[in-house]
Amino acid sequence: MERTLAQAAALLGMTRPKLIALMREKDLLKGNLPAYPKRDKAHLRVKNTSWFHGTHGMQYSESTRVTQSGIRWLAEQLGIDLPAIPADRRDVA
Template sequence: MERDLAKTAKYFNLTRPALIKLMREKGLINEKNLPTYPSRDREYLRAKDGQWWHPELGMQYSQSTRVKQAGLPWLAEQLGLEMPAIPADRRDVA
């Protein structure tokens, strides 16, 4: 499972701009919000390529950062954030 930066920020109870600021300060993402070291951090972050057709401008391309599942505890450690508590599993309650 991968999360975009907005969902990752929500996971840590932050705003997207606050998460981006912390990640930039630590050198994890660059000015385009893409991983600064894609090879080194490939287990945790990746750049997702996107494209769409615009009727007047033709094919448009974009890139965005995705945080992998293994990247959540890594990111918490890198940024000094606390991992949210895992909710109790109530499926076995009768």
């Protein structure tokens, strides 16, 4: 499962602008895209999207997505403590 930067920020307990600022400080983002897409491809990826606009023709955009394994990796890179995953009490006999 891939998440947007806004969704990843919510999981990390911050806002999207704060996450982007921290990622830029740590040289993980250049603009809003991964600074090193080949190095970090297991954790961050670029999603390409296109659509047709009636007046301006084909429009293209790119956005950063965070993979499932990228959430924990991102927390480690940024020095953020992830909240503990609550224990599942359904298995208690």
